[in-house]
Amino acid sequence: MSDIVRSISFADEGARDPASLLGREWLVTNGLGGFAAGTLAGIPTRRYHGLLVAALPTPLGRTLMLNHLSEWLRLSDGTRFEIGGQEQAGGGLEWPGVRHLVEFRLEAGLPVWRYAIGNATMEKRVRMLHRQNTVHVTYRLLAGETVRLKLRPALHVRPLEGSVHGDIAEPYAITGVEDRLEVATASDYPPLRLKIYGHRATFTLDSARLKNVHYRAEAQRGYADVGELWSPGYFSVDLSAETPPTLVASTEGWDTIGALGPEAAAAAEHERRNRLLAEAAPAARSGVGAELALAADQFVITPTSRREDAARARAAGGDVRSIIAGYYWFTDWGRDTMISLDGLTCVTGRHVEAGYILHTFGQYVHDGLIPNLFPDGSNEGLYHTADASLWFFHAVDRYLDATGDRETLAALMPKLTEIVQCHLAGTRFGIHVDPKDGLLIQGAEGYQLTWMDAKCDGWVVTPRRGKAVEINALWYNALRLLEGWTRGAGDEDAAHALAAHASRCQHAFNERFWNPEGDCLYDVVESPDLAGKDDPACRPNQLLAISLTHPVLDQSRWASVVDTARAKLLTPVGLRSLSPDHPDFKPTYHGDLRTRDAAYHQGTVWAWLIGPFVDAWLKVHPEDREGA
Numbered sequence: 001m002s003d004i005v006r007s008i009s010f011a012d013e014g015a016r017d018p019a020s021l022l023g024r025e026w027l028v029t030n031g032l033g034g035f036a037a038g039t040l041a042g043i044p045t046r047r048y049h050g051l052l053v054a055a056l057p058t059p060l061g062r063t064l065m066l067n068h069l070s071e072w073l074r075l076s077d078g079t080r081f082e083i084g085g086q087e088q089a090g091g092g093l094e095w096p097g098v099r100h101l102v103e104f105r106l107e108a109g110l111p112v113w114r115y116a117i118g119n120a121t122m123e124k125r126v127r128m129l130h131r132q133n134t135v136h137v138t139y140r141l142l143a144g145e146t147v148r149l150k151l152r153p154a155l156h157v158r159p160l161e162g163s164v165h166g167d168i169a170e171p172y173a174i175t176g177v178e179d180r181l182e183v184a185t186a187s188d189y190p191p192l193r194l195k196i197y198g199h200r201a202t203f204t205l206d207s208a209r210l211k212n213v214h215y216r217a218e219a220q221r222g223y224a225d226v227g228e229l230w231s232p233g234y235f236s237v238d239l240s241a242e243t244p245p246t247l248v249a250s251t252e253g254w255d256t257i258g259a260l261g262p263e264a265a266a267a268a269e270h271e272r273r274n275r276l277l278a279e280a281a282p283a284a285r286s287g288v289g290a291e292l293a294l295a296a297d298q299f300v301i302t303p304t305s306r307r308e309d310a311a312r313a314r315a316a317g318g319d320v321r322s323i324i325a326g327y328y329w330f331t332d333w334g335r336d337t338m339i340s341l342d343g344l345t346c347v348t349g350r351h352v353e354a355g356y357i358l359h360t361f362g363q364y365v366h367d368g369l370i371p372n373l374f375p376d377g378s379n380e381g382l383y384h385t386a387d388a389s390l391w392f393f394h395a396v397d398r399y400l401d402a403t404g405d406r407e408t409l410a411a412l413m414p415k416l417t418e419i420v421q422c423h424l425a426g427t428r429f430g431i432h433v434d435p436k437d438g439l440l441i442q443g444a445e446g447y448q449l450t451w452m453d454a455k456c457d458g459w460v461v462t463p464r465r466g467k468a469v470e471i472n473a474l475w476y477n478a479l480r481l482l483e484g485w486t487r488g489a490g491d492e493d494a495a496h497a498l499a500a501h502a503s504r505c506q507h508a509f510n511e512r513f514w515n516p517e518g519d520c521l522y523d524v525v526e527s528p529d530l531a532g533k534d535d536p537a538c539r540p541n542q543l544l545a546i547s548l549t550h551p552v553l554d555q556s557r558w559a560s561v562v563d564t565a566r567a568k569l570l571t572p573v574g575l576r577s578l579s580p581d582h583p584d585f586k587p588t589y590h591g592d593l594r595t596r597d598a599a600y601h602q603g604t605v606w607a608w609l610i611g612p613f614v615d616a617w618l619k620v621h622p623e624d625r626e627g628a
Contacts, residue, residue, distance in 0.1 A: 368422020
């Protein structure tokens with residue numbers, strides 16, 4: 001993995017632009033949904049930034065346990081240097097360390113900082129232990145004489161989405177035994193356990209409050225942006241080439257924390273990442289492919305909030321896995337999981353975990369729906385989605401193509417059949433098949449059921465009620481897939497009935513969705529939001545009528561749709577969610593929550609849509625893989 005390095009040099013003083021360093025962020029994850037994250041500058045700008053965001057069991061959820069670490073070096077001549085900093089409300093940016101940062105790099109996806117201070121050169125690394133709420137921050141002297149390192153941890157224990165605003169009413173309780181320190185709140189949160197490894201390590205009890213800490217990204221997003229942190233004191237330790245010190249912060253028990261020292265933990269994580277690459281497809285074992293395979297690892301999680309699921313799965317010889325929809329605030333979402341399962345697990349060789357994910361969501365099918373999402377700290381899903389259950393069929397199809405695992409298919413068949421039958425009969429949120437034409441209708445007042453799901457203060461920005469184009473493309477694909485699987489299981493009568501439903505849907509789709517004026521597809525037909533009219537908005541949703549395993553759109557119209565999408569929606573980094581010629585198009589995504597939600601699916605470019613576009617392009621131009 002020595003060649004998997006991305007480096008940014010700051011040797012040129014002009015490159016150390018504070019705004020740029022505050023705008024660039026790093027992320028390390030732990031396979032549970034927990035993480036460490038911050039800016040290259042080491043100054044928190046978001047409520048989500050912290051060195052330990054622990055994924056705790058229900059009902060706690062993800063929790064900020066260690067927010068910030070102030071760092072100083074004292075050279076042999078007594079000179080002191082601060083390498084971090086903070087931003088004070090009304091007091092400006094305090095960041096003396098900016099002139100000492102000479103390089104930031106990612107080594108196999110993990111962050112490394114290099115500082116030059118006087119005649120000393122120091123390196124800092126952050127890593128988390130896999131499936132533990134434990135972070136290691138390691139410092140190494142690369143050149144110069146031994147110096148003294150001082151570290152002051154600061155915290156405000158709160159939920160991940162909790163506001164930074166508000167005073168910490170009482171100091172946290174501090175307990176120290178030998179080289180172990182515990183900081184506890186009066187609530188149900190576990191204590192933060194701190195331990196430092198290194199030569200001549202000490203802890204000085206010196207509690208302090210860091211007031212008026214400013215979080216500039218929160219201000220830009222329209223949220224509370226000033227808060228305070230509390231520190232129990234500071235650690236001091238020698239920084240030398242021979243004995244690199246490591247600060248450990250964790251919510252795990254002391255026996256778990258002590259099971260792996262810093263060197264053993266680093267070796268274990270290095271070996272784990274090597275295994276990830278060894279198991280991936282050949283194209284994902286080196287270069288950019290390897291970077292993507294390691295990045296994919298951030299999203300595959302063992303959720304901590306659903307202990308009953310884990311108990312059932314492990315009793316049957318399996319396990320629980322899910323896919324987190326993104327960082328920082330997203331949890332595991334059904335739709336995102338099913339769309340990304342192929343790329344995150346099948347292509348990367350994580351076939352067993354892909355099977356676990358399908359079984360995990362299969363257990364949650366209710367009224368023919370899989371959950372839209374699992375809220376943080378909850379073991380109950382929310383079901384307001386019209387497409388996640390249909391993407392489930394796509395994910396099973398991709399999994400079978402990668403593994404040929406008919407045993408998993410047989411186990412999931414009752415759930416897949418239930419989903420289709422519930423859609424035919426009608427289920428929650430107005431989701432049902434129109435008996436007149438076999439097309440799928442979705443929508444209930446006040447709910448956002450498609451992937452274009454922005455909602456703010458009761459305002460559903462893109463409701464898309466009625467017969468949505470991608471919902472019906474997914475429905476047709478699901479019918480055809482289940483038809484094939486049912487026929488393969490020997491049930492010819494059921495397969496014949498599914499084929500009839502699919503044929504009826506396809507016929508109606510090609511009659512109703514073609515928009516001759518736009519030379520593409522309507523986004524929604526018979527929309528209650530448009531008084532029953534059809535919505536001609538040019539959106540990327542129509543590409544699913546071509547890109548899926550079973551395209552619902554007549555082949556004669558594929559090229560027109562792809563050409564229109566290319567001309568109006570394609571950008572170098574993804575597809576626009578709405579054509580720029582539409583009156584509701586928003587050219588930028590910024591501002592407070594309402595302003596951002598108004599643009600979220602009204603022009604904002606989405607990278608995931610490159611997948612359907614490329615699949616559709618290759619169906620039109622099968623010989624042009626290089627162009628795709």
